[in-house]
Amino acid sequence: MAKYDLKDDSVVVVIGSGAGGGTLSNELCQKGVNVVLLEAGKRTEIQDFVNDEWASFLQLAWLDPRTTSGNWRVAKDFPTLPAWTCKTVGGTTTHWAGASLRFQEHEFRTKTVYGSIPGANLLDWPLTLAELAPYYAKAEDKMGVTRTNDIPGLPGNNNFKIMEYGAGKVGYKTVHTGRMAINSRERDGRGSCQQIGFCFQGCKSGAKWSTLYTEIPKAEATGRLDLRPESHVIKIVHDDAGKVSGVVYVDASGATQEQKARAICVGCNSIESPRLLLNSESAKYPDGLANSSGMVGRNYMRHTTGSVYSIFPKPVHMYRGTTMAGIVQDEAALDTRRGFAGGYELETLSLGLPFMAAFLEPGAWGREYAAALGSYANMAGMWIVGEDMPQANNRVTLNKGVKDRYGMPVPNVHYDDHENDIKMREHAYKRGAEIHQAAGAVQVFHTPPYPSTHNLGTNRMSENPKDGVVNKWGQSHDIKNLFVSDGSQFTTGGAENPTLTIVTLAIRQADYIADQMSKKEI
Amino acid sequence: MPTEGVDRRDFLISTGAAAGIVILGGGVMMASDGAWAMTLSRLKPQQGATLIRMARDLYAYDAIDDGPYAKIVEALDAEAAKDDKTLALLTEGVKRLDDAAGGNYAGEDEAKRLAALKANAGSPFFQKVQGSMINGFYNDHDVWAKLGYEGSSAEKGGYIHRGFDDIAWLPKS
Ligand SMILES: Cc1cc2nc3c(=O)[nH]c(=O)nc-3n(C[C@H](O)[C@H](O)[C@H](O)COP(=O)(O)OP(=O)(O)OC[C@H]3O[C@@H](n4cnc5c(N)ncnc54)[C@H](O)[C@@H]3O)c2cc1C
Ligand code: SF4
Numbered sequence: 001m002a003k004y005d006l007k008d009d010s011v012v013v014v015i016g017s018g019a020g021g022g023t024l025s026n027e028l029c030q031k032g033v034n035v036v037l038l039e040a041g042k043r044t045e046i047q048d049f050v051n052d053e054w055a056s057f058l059q060l061a062w063l064d065p066r067t068t069s070g071n072w073r074v075a076k077d078f079p080t081l082p083a084w085t086c087k088t089v090g091g092t093t094t095h096w097a098g099a100s101l102r103f104q105e106h107e108f109r110t111k112t113v114y115g116s117i118p119g120a121n122l123l124d125w126p127l128t129l130a131e132l133a134p135y136y137a138k139a140e141d142k143m144g145v146t147r148t149n150d151i152p153g154l155p156g157n158n159n160f161k162i163m164e165y166g167a168g169k170v171g172y173k174t175v176h177t178g179r180m181a182i183n184s185r186e187r188d189g190r191g192s193c194q195q196i197g198f199c200f201q202g203c204k205s206g207a208k209w210s211t212l213y214t215e216i217p218k219a220e221a222t223g224r225l226d227l228r229p230e231s232h233v234i235k236i237v238h239d240d241a242g243k244v245s246g247v248v249y250v251d252a253s254g255a256t257q258e259q260k261a262r263a264i265c266v267g268c269n270s271i272e273s274p275r276l277l278l279n280s281e282s283a284k285y286p287d288g289l290a291n292s293s294g295m296v297g298r299n300y301m302r303h304t305t306g307s308v309y310s311i312f313p314k315p316v317h318m319y320r321g322t323t324m325a326g327i328v329q330d331e332a333a334l335d336t337r338r339g340f341a342g343g344y345e346l347e348t349l350s351l352g353l354p355f356m357a358a359f360l361e362p363g364a365w366g367r368e369y370a371a372a373l374g375s376y377a378n379m380a381g382m383w384i385v386g387e388d389m390p391q392a393n394n395r396v397t398l399n400k401g402v403k404d405r406y407g408m409p410v411p412n413v414h415y416d417d418h419e420n421d422i423k424m425r426e427h428a429y430k431r432g433a434e435i436h437q438a439a440g441a442v443q444v445f446h447t448p449p450y451p452s453t454h455n456l457g458t459n460r461m462s463e464n465p466k467d468g469v470v471n472k473w474g475q476s477h478d479i480k481n482l483f484v485s486d487g488s489q490f491t492t493g494g495a496e497n498p499t500l501t502i503v504t505l506a507i508r509q510a511d512y513i514a515d516q517m518s519k520k521e522i
Numbered sequence: 523m524p525t526e527g528v529d530r531r532d533f534l535i536s537t538g539a540a541a542g543i544v545i546l547g548g549g550v551m552m553a554s555d556g557a558w559a560m561t562l563s564r565l566k567p568q569q570g571a572t573l574i575r576m577a578r579d580l581y582a583y584d585a586i587d588d589g590p591y592a593k594i595v596e597a598l599d600a601e602a603a604k605d606d607k608t609l610a611l612l613t614e615g616v617k618r619l620d621d622a623a624g625g626n627y628a629g630e631d632e633a634k635r636l637a638a639l640k641a642n643a644g645s646p647f648f649q650k651v652q653g654s655m656i657n658g659f660y661n662d663h664d665v666w667a668k669l670g671y672e673g674s675s676a677e678k679g680g681y682i683h684r685g686f687d688d689i690a691w692l693p694k695s
Contacts, residue, residue: 051674054661157681158689165692194680204676314691319671321686353671357660365643365652366636370581373660377670439692 002226004036009260011036011226012513013247014267015233015276018091019502020486021267022211023142025227026219027510033517034224036259037216038249040232040268041088046213049094049202053354056201060094062087065410066271067399072415073448077362082413083302083452085269089229090212092269092453093499094202097324098181098209099347100145101496102136105129106334107387110492113334114341119418120389121299125491126463126472132504139504143181143209144188153177154184154193157321159348162312162380166439167328167346170431174329178347181209181500182322188214195321197350231257234406236264236280236289236482244289244482250406263481263513263522265474267506270300270455270488274396275411277459277469290459290476290484295469297397299390299460300413301493302452304342304421307349308432309360309381310441311372316380318350324383331386331431332495340423343495344386346432351381360447372445380436384428385454387495389418396458413452454498459488473512474505481522485509535571537628538578539588543571551592558589560596563603568628569616570595573651575628576619579635581655583668590662594654608650615647 004011014025017039025037041060050056062085068075074082086092106113108129111122140148147153154177156164167175182199183192193207206213219225230252237258239245246260266273274297278288288296326348333343351359353376361369394416398409417425433444462468465477474489476482485506487498494501516522535543541555545567552559562570570592577591602609616627622638623630630638642648659665666673675681 049676051676054657155687157686161687161689161692193682194676195682195686196676196680197686198674198676205680315670316689317672317685320675320681320684352673353666353669354657354661357656363652365580365655367582370583373581374583374669 001220002034002224004034004226006257006259009245010034010262011260012263012265013038013259013261014265014485015247016091016267016269016272016486017089017211017216017227018086018267018269018486019093019211019499020506021265022090022093022215023503023506024265024267024485024510025225026215027507028513029219029222029224031510031514032224033514035219035226036261037225037227038231038233038247038259039089039227039229041086041229043089043229046202046204046206049204051196051198051201051204053201053352056198060086060088060202064404065402067402067410067412068414069412070394070415072417074451075415077448078451081451083271083455084450085271085453085455089216089227090210093210094212095200096210096499097199099324099327099497100140100143100179100181100500101345103129103494103496103501104332107492107494110341117341117389117420119391120420121392122390123460123462123467123491126461132508135504135508136500138507139500142507143500143503144183145500146178146180146182146184147176148179151187152184154180154182154322154325156326157195157318158316159318159321159350159380160326162316162439163326163328163346163348163382163435166435166437169438170434172328172330172435176327177325178327180322180325182325183207193322197319197321197323199323232406233276234279234408236276238282238284238289238479242284242479244479262517263483265483265485265513267485269486270458271396271411271413273484273486273488274458275398278398279408290469290478290482292478293466293468295460295467297458298392298395299457300394300396300415300455301388301390301457301490302415303454303493304344304384304386304388304424304428305449306384306425306429307381307447308384308429308436309379309445309447310433310436311375311443312378312380312440313442315377317377318380319352323350324348326382328435331428338427340420340427342387342420342424344384344424344428345495346428346435347383347385349381349383359450360445362448372443380439380441382432382435384425384432385495385497386424386428387493388421390457390460390492391416391418454487454493456487456490456493456498459484461489461491474509475512483509483513535628537571537575537588541587543574543588553588557587558592560592562596562599564609565595565599565602565612569613570599572616572620572627573598573612575635576639576651577655577659579639580652581659586665586668590659590665593662594658597658598651598654611647611650615642615645615650618642618645618647
């Protein structure tokens with residue numbers, strides 16, 4: 001493992017070791033670039049993971065204070081927990097489920113295709129599917145996505161069988177066990193899925209791709225990666241010319257350090273990334289870094305989510321086996337006859353009893369709710385993931401009234417549901433319920449959205465610097481050695497789970513950064 | 523101290539479970555059939571009984587005895603022992619609940635108790651007990667076993683050979 005000097009200004013500093021930052025670091029190291037990877041969380045390895053929902057949440061989730069506002073249900077049910085993300089080496093790829101879908105072609109051009117939707121701040125990506133396709137292919141190969149690269153699909157568990165049967169009865173055609181970054185057979189030195197059923201708690205078998213035990217050790221093996229866990233970046237600083245020159249972070253001992261850098265890549269996930277840029281305000285950049293457009297923190301997206309849980313007359317044991325290996329894709333295409341723009345996927349989902357109690361119907365009590373939880377063994381579940389509308393006022397701002405342990409203002413996450421989001425959710429609840437009812441469900445719950453697991457859009461890509469924060473390489477329009485490397489780059493959200501696209505963009509960004517460095521452009 | 527306001531002799535409180543609760547001296551309460559026992563350090567036994575009854579009314583399972591409910595109350599008491607604010611929240615909350623039920627919540631019939639609960643729903647006290655139930659009761663391995671959740675599976679080799687796809691009642695298509 002490399003060890004670079006704090007004053008070494010030839011290194012590229014990557015902040016955050018999740019899907020974006022972890023992948024980018026490895027790709028850069030493979031190209032011979034020296035990388036300092038700063039990660040706020042600890043290095044917790046596979047053997048430390050626990051098959052226990054609350055214990056794993058306390059072990060890996062991001063628990064620093066955050067606040068909420070807006071009319072979304074999460075602000076009422078979980079006012080201090082707007083999002084479920086992780087703070088650990090590997091970031092949220094430790095807790096993620098592995099669903100890995102490419103965007104559809106039209107989803108890169110929503111302004112053109114959907115037209116003007118009141119209240120929605122739609123914009124076309126400065127990218128096309130054709131441009132990304134070769135990088136998608138690299139990402140799928142890297143992550144070992146099933147149903148790509150001749151990798152077979154995962155076997156269906158009980159929850160999937162319910163979905164498959166019901167979806168068939170309802171007339172859906174594209175129903176399968178998903179494109180999952182989970183080994184259905186041994187690959188890349190990792191074993192195959194043991195159907196443990198705790199994908200959301202860190203995969204104990206390592207079958208599921210996570211930067212923790214793929215990208216990061218591979219980067220370390222190059223001898224070019226200096227990974228510093230428990231290093232929480234509080235500010236990015238710049239030189240007189242306005243280029244970023246280093247980062248200020250608090251290390252494991254609580255000491256404040258400053259690491260110099262040639263270029264800086266922010267991969268802190270879509271709440272912390274804009275927060276860091278905003279907290280890095282200076283005399284030269286009074287509105288925060290990279291924010292001449294005023295778009296840093298705006299257009300926060302989280303997907304139009306919700307879940308359908310149903311009770312069946314007989315046992316299902318939905319929690320056995322892969323959490324999300326099951327999908328119905330028929331509703332993902334654009335079909336405005338349904339009364340809304342965009343589309344949605346239906347994916348199998350299960351929660352253990354502890355999380356089910358907290359999430360099935362937050363705040364509920366009494367005999368009926370207890371009886372529903374008492375039927376836990378007979379439950380099946382699915383998750384709705386659909387495209388939500390970017391709105392300028394759905395945004396991450398600094399809440400200067402609340403400070404974290406380092407004295408930095410915490411992020412406030414404001415989200416109002418758009419009418420389009422609500423219509424889509426209602427449609428999906430109905431269709432999801434029909435699937436379960438066709439398989440014999442006797443009681444159906446429309447479970448409201450959980451704290452956001454997909455956080456997107458707060459430093460969006462744009463052709464025109466006035467419309468967004470970064471260009472099609474994730475490079476800041478304002479400061480050319482400052483990059484954004486996570487889902488906050490997304491111009492719009494698509495109907496698909498975002499991580500495959502985050503990894504794809506990171507691979508592509510690494511090519512660009514290496515090229516710009518060799519040309520001395522940065 | 524803990525026995526303040528209560529006779530030292532044993533007596534029985536019904537909380538709806540098959541076994542009643544026996545209050546012993548020294549803050550110790552136990553099931554009349556001996557299935558469980560708990561010790562309260564700050565709350566009074568009668569307050570403990572009201573809380574157990576309330577916890578059960580929030581999330582009632584006839585097949586589960588008072589033991590897992592008592593664990594939640596015991597944990598609340600332990601928190602109250604460390605923090606006066608929690609103690610005040612619980613003592614005042616229990617009093618309001620008892621008052622709303624006409625003096626003795628645990629001794630009333632279900633309709634009266636539900637009315638008293640509804641009158642208190644959403645209060646900080648109510649949310650405190652509710653939150654402890656959601657996060658504690660449903661995280662109790664004894665409760666998992668009763669409600670059909672199998673818990674940790676990695677050490678058993680996952681479900682790959684243990685029924686991840688064993689659903690047999692679903693028609694073939
Ligand atoms: C339960 C769950 C299931 C999911 N399932 C799926 C799925 O099936 N498919 C899918 O596509 N997506 C899924 N996701 C979402 C997926 O995890 C995220 O999209 C992805 O991990 C985001 O990558 P990222 O690089 O943007 O951020 P992250 O992976 O969250 O990484 C960000 C890292 O930055 C670190 N960091 C933040 N701020 C600082 C700072 N100031 N200084 C230093 N370090 C910092 C964090 O500690 C973290 O490690 C799921 C998420 C959850 C929670
Ligand atoms: S079900 Fe498969 S992917 Fe999920 S945690 Fe278990 S082994 Fe890992």
